[in-house]
Amino acid sequence: MRVEPVDSYDTPAYGTREQELALPETLPGLERRAFIRVIGTAGAALILLDLTGCNDSAPEPQADGKQYVAPIFEHGKGSAAAGCVVVAPPVFTSEEEALEIIKDELAKAGVRFTRTGVELARVKIKPGHEAWAETVAINGQEEYRQAITDSPPRPLRLDLMDPKLRVGVLFVSLSRFFELGGQSSETTVQVYPFKAIAKRVAEHLKGAEKGTYFAVFYDPADGVDRESESALRPMMFNSGDRDAWIKIWEQAKKEAHARSAEQIREQARDFASWLKEQGMLSGVPSPQKGL
């Protein structure tokens, strides 16, 4: 007998606890019913005890017919290209930074994201294939096509989750572009249609079970505007002005980055307003009220 590593093993088709807590269904109800049955048996008057506060779970799901997936809040063009001949590359916002902005903005509305990385077992997205050049170079175009075909859909992972209010969000970033179904442009220039990917992810989320409110945000990927870039280009190719060009370029990137950050903040603000319209945040104390 030998120690033999298992090369691959299918993810079991039963949920993780994180997934169950993200998708409210019967768990709070089951516990409540079990508890009430016990209390009834004992003839005790403890029925007022609200288990909801004990189990990190959420209010009961609302009735169907409601809208659970927010529309894409369009702030920033959310499309960019990077690579070989792109002379005005976009400025990407890191996932960490974007999530901090989203957390910060939604905290003002009383949404508290205490969970990360919650997977939705029932919402699966077929990932794209990032390594176009490498795969084609080594195995050929046919193998590359086959790799895309063979790539199985994977459970969608939320970035942030408020398990009490049942609010989940996801940010379409450069680092998750292929995982969320973005495709290789199959050239030396890669196009990143973040907003389009966000819309597609939101469509998938409509297949999730009701009761959790979702929003998909995207990286605006603002960049140095083309006019400025055109004006700067002569400097770039003039070695005497190179240092000056770098300074101006860095400044332009900072400004683009700040614009993107503000656009992400606006997406989050819109989502908070949308949640209020759905009646989700009524009765949620704002942080200013002492929570």
Add this chain to the structure above:
Amino acid sequence: MHLTLHLTSACSMRCGYCYAPPNPGRRMSEETAHQALELGARMSGGSCGIVFFGGEPLLERDLIRSSVAFARDKEKRGEGRWHFKITTNGMLLDEEFLQFANREGILITMSLDGTRAAHDRHRRLPDGAPSHDLLVRRLRLLLRYKPCASVIMVTNPDTAGHVAESVVFLLDQGVRYIVHALNYAGAWREEDLEVLHAEYEKLAELYVAWTAAGRKFYYSPFETKLSSHINCERFRDERCDFARRQLSVDPDGHLYPCVQFPKAGPESRWRMGDVSTGVDAAAQQRLREEWLCEHEPCRRCALESRCFHTCACLNWQATGGIATVCPVLCRHERMLAPIVDRVGEELYRRREPLFMRKHYSTAYPLVSLLEDCLAGLSEAGNREVAASTERTRPLA
């Protein structure tokens, strides 16, 4: 943080597969036990778990009493908190001790290997006589006082074919918590594991049937494997934390990284301090580095995060190296995971209420305890459990 106190190296039984054969000469003194309690409280920030272990700890019941009294006295003065557990072969359990255990909130885990055929194959009295009948009587007594007591059931290669009937037997007795372990140091062959595989398949059917019937029970191989998927990272965190989370204290007060190592003796490289001077940090660091540095073949295994290959005790017992993974364990884990995942998938697909509550609800332990307390785990309740087993027995 837990400390396992090996109160004595003597034992009232002579089990064939015991990893620490009895040695009547070594007993822990009261002073050493008290020092261990104080050390445990210091190391764990005030609240420490103490496991009375042996040999057979009930041979030293006076020491158990004095240790608990010592702890309670210190608790009254706000000098720490302790909770206690005993792992016993059950022979010396009696009403007087069980009353004491209930008063003091001491948990008891008893060893019993299942049916007579499985148990008596290895678990013998000092004169070689079988022990099953005697211990089943002790088990019934234990369950009368402690309905939720757990039972450790060990399976050897030659008893693999008795696993399903042994689980059913224990549940028939009213046991609800079965911790089932293999003797990994045994001479397991491929054909023995095939037999075990068939037994797990029977239990998989029973597990589904019992859960669907709303019957509460805990069967460790299945529960832990389900948990390894359902609780992901938490499961990983709760695996062996060698030389840190649960240290052992031998009868002379020397500290060791886990329960199997005191038998190596204080001159061995496994010693890591003693109760008077505390943990030898350098030794602890050395042992942890040794433990953490290997497991190489497992790093690329798809089941790595769901497997118990990091258990240093088990590896040491079976291979002689704490980080040299036991091949039998590897084979066993590869066999068990698909069986248990099928069970999980079936119960999840059906959204069986007990399965969903037991494995997904954070409130389940509390609500279940309330249910049990209020419903009362009487003998009538146990009979009901036994009757339920009868109904599902044809599957086995």
